[in-house]
Amino acid sequence: MKDILMLLKNQLNYYAVIMTFVFFPYIYAYLPLIENTTNIKSPIIIGLFYLSISIFGAISLLRNKKSILGFSPYIFLVVIATFSLLWSQEIIRGTVNxxxxxxxxxxxxxxxxxxxxxxxxxxxxxxxxVFCMLFQSGILTSNLNTYNFDGNRFGYIEGDFSTDPNFLALWIGLGVIYFGVNITNKKYYYKIIPFSILLYFLFLTASRTAILSFSILILILFILKKRFIYSKFIFIYRKTVGKTLIISFIFSLIFLLFLNIKKLEYILNRFSLLGEDDRLIIWAISLKIIFQNFFTAIIGVGFGASDRAIGSLFEGAIINDQGIPYFSSHNIYIDWLLQVGVIGFLFFIIFLVWITKISYKFFINEQQYEPLLITLYIFIFGIGVNLFGNYSWPILFGLILSYALESNVGNIKGKNENLYK
Incomplete structure (x- = not known):
């Protein structure tokens, strides 16, 4: 009986994780429709969606309480954020975050x-x-009340179905990294197909943050493992030239046909307007708020209150139902500094160095490349987009912390079966 219950628990945990990753994009996109239909606020809907993760994750944590010490840098961030609620004007928002x-x-x-x-x-x-393909086909938005902010950008849609092109590009980027790394294995050269499709959708979002993040990521990749990458490409050429290169060439042509000249011109035009972007104004306002007095510089405006602080000074702020102006910092680093001050920001840098160091160990030992690539991609992406408060945080940082946990338990000795099963 005990064995049966253990098997059942393991199966429930298994499907809880699988279903969360599978259905998250759809829950996120249909939040406005669900909210309007049920009259339930989006934080509660998301809380119900993550309920299985909350319950089963807590049980798993209680069974492995000692390993929580391996999360110390991240735990410090949570403690600092919680403490800063004492002077925050947005306690509910901060609590949700x-x-x-x-x-x-x-x-x-x-x-x-x-x-x-x-x-x-x-x-x-x-x-x-699958989500992007269904979205592009129009199946997901059929018979729904929606409108596009910018018809030239994939995923810039509001109404009953709502997505943000920058966050959509962030999620697509994870898939591009996964399929891109697998292409280097001759057994998985067919993954050039999903790789090309996701790359196509990534460019359709016209997200400058995503494109710049990948450009910087590729540069860092070549600097870190220049010799290995060259030897890997030589291996691919020798072993799979007859299939991989032909397939890559075909799909590259298809990609270029889809990505027409007008789309390329639109993307290049967006980059030419970087100097006029509102982000520069928002960042200047954020820094002004941070250093307006000694108190704010040291401990910030309180967790969850950054959007409100920026909105009070930014002319393009969005006014909520209560008449309060809000606007995002569009930068995870400035946002954290604004919320918790210089002291809290130092702990965020410690966390960043800690998690990057762990992922680099996987990379340099030639065991796994995705941890470092995803870590760098997310944190580079954070320069142009604020990730705090986004409902995908448990997905993104759950992935990051999972290999931090694995490193803490297994110390990355040889092939780590638990990580790669």
């Missing part, structure tokens, strides 16, 4: 104890691939 941060820990425990990091990334990558 802290809940999302805690969910990432629970997600990491479930990932580590069930399907592992690689399979989680695989499931999410295929989910995003």
């Amino acid at each position: 802290i809940y999302l941060m805690l969910l990432a820990i629970l997600m990491a425990y479930l990932i580590n104890s069930t399907i592992g990091f690689t399979k989680s990334l695989k499931v999410f990558s295929y989910s995003i691939l």
Whole structure:
């Protein structure tokens, strides 16, 4: 009987993780429709969606309480954020954001104890691939009240179905990394197909942040493992030239045909307007608020209150139903500095160095490349987009913390079966 209950628990944990990664893009997009239909606020809907992760993740955590010490840098961020609620004007918003941060820990425990990091990334990558194809076909928005902010950008849509092109590009980017790394294995050269499709959708979003993030990521990749990359490409050429290169060439042509000249001109035009982007004004306003007095510089405006602080000074702010102006900082680093001040910001840098160091160990030992690539991609992406408070935080940082947990438990000795199963 005990064995049966254990098997049932493991299966529930397994499907909780799988279903979260599969259905997240759809829940996120249909939030306005669900909210309007049920009259339930979106934070509660998201809380219900992540309920299985909360319950099973907490059980997994309680069974492995000692390993929580391996999350110390991240735990410090949660503690600092919680403490800053004492002087925040947005306690509810801040509390929701802290809940999302805690969910990432629970997600990491479930990932580590069930399907592992690689399979989680695989499931999410295929989910995003299917989601984008259904979205592009119009199936997902059929008979719904929607409108496009910018018809030239894939995913810039509001109404009953709502997506943000920058966050959509962020999620697509994870899939591009997963399929891109797998292409280097001759057994998986066919993954050039989903790789090309997702790359196509990534450019359709016209997200400057995503394109710049990948450009910087590729540059860093060549600097870190220049010799290895060259030898890998030579291996691919020798072993799979007859198939891989032909398939790559065909899909490159298809990609260029889809990505017409007008789309290229639109993307290049967006880059030419970088100097006139509102982000520069928003960042200047944020820094002005941060250093307006000694108190704010040291401890910030409080967790969750950054959008309100910026909105009070930014002319293009969005006014909510209560007449309060809000606007995002569009930068995770400036946002964290604004919320918790210089002291809290130092702990964020410590966390960044800590998680990058862990992912680099996987990379340099030639065991796994996705951890470092995803870590760098997310944190580079954060320069142009604020990730705090976004409902995908448990997904993104659950993945990151899962290999931090695995490193803490296994110390990356040889082939780590738990991570790569």
